[in-house]
Amino acid sequence: MSDPMTRRRFLENSSVIAVASACGTAFAQSVPRSSFGAQSTAEEVTEGLDLSGKTAVVTGCNSGMGYETMRVLALRGAHVIGTARSVEKGQEAAASVTGRVTPEVLELTDFDSIVACGDRIQAMDVPIDMLILNAGLLLGRGLQQVRGLEMQFVVNHLGHFIFGNRLMSRVVDAPEGRVVVLGSVTHMRAPEGGIQFDNLGGEGWSNRYGHSKLANGLYSLELSKRLAGTSATSNCVHPGTVRTNIMRNTRFSAASFDKSPEQGAATQCYVATHPSLTGVTGEYFADCNPAEQGEYQKDETMAARLWEVSEELTRDYLV
């Protein structure tokens, strides 16, 4: 899609549903709709695809949607590098799926761990066709911090910001590298004003998880702009409300949520693999289709500022 003729042909052939801006010049990006929906599973949306020869990196592979994503991408022939917070969790998850899976340790609160994991994956010397930033943390009401920063902002956004920085050269090396960022519809409940740049410690925020998920969406948006001119893309997904372990740190349970992990993993697998999405970037998906998003998540100025602030906060760990 980096070839201008190919890109133009793609734009002409699809219905226009979104207007994006790159390099200050407005252009229309078309996003095809799919026949998949809320009930579709990751196996269904990847049926018939041969991913052999491709490499996927999936964070949080030992649980919930990360596990299902690893399982299904490996089933379709991809080599999946799956991260977990301990050797044991990663090995146990990898051993339970069919296909080629390499477990790696990644602890997103520990920036040295992120650098080390990125270095090990770099040393494998392979292009990364799919980088799925899936790991995530949802905390209860009590404020928790890492490095003086709100913890969900660190785990869900800042840790992945470093991880993405360490691996993006490999994504760009792939013929059609795709970054998929797990956001959430909860980004719409982020505090008034969006990202709390002047108070990243988390005190007084109305919805800290929503704030971190807004950061995920803004990261994907700004990354898509920074990847302009390459064949790589970045998109954000909301998986639905999914019966995983996500509520483990709260007094609530996900048992009544409407999707199974097999259904929840469908959108990220669809966006990571489906041939119809070649070249689609900077978009937001739910139920395997483009979705409405909140105003803050479309705010390009906020996205650019978040990138700069994230760089400042992690400078010593970036390439």
Ligand SMILES: NC(=O)c1ccc[n+]([C@@H]2O[C@H](COP(=O)([O-])OP(=O)(O)OC[C@H]3O[C@@H](n4cnc5c(N)ncnc54)[C@H](OP(=O)(O)O)[C@@H]3O)[C@@H](O)[C@H]2O)c1
């Ligand atoms: N479930 C939903 O309804 C829902 C809705 C919208 C968005 N999401 C998003 O979907 C993604 C996947 O969540 P899930 O529902 O599958 O949840 P999950 O079952 O709780 O899995 C979360 C994964 O993230 C890992 N993780 C947590 N903290 C980490 C850290 N500090 N460092 C490295 N890895 C860490 C977990 O590892 P451990 O098992 O070792 O803790 C686990 O592998 C998340 O980004 C979540 O925000 C979920």
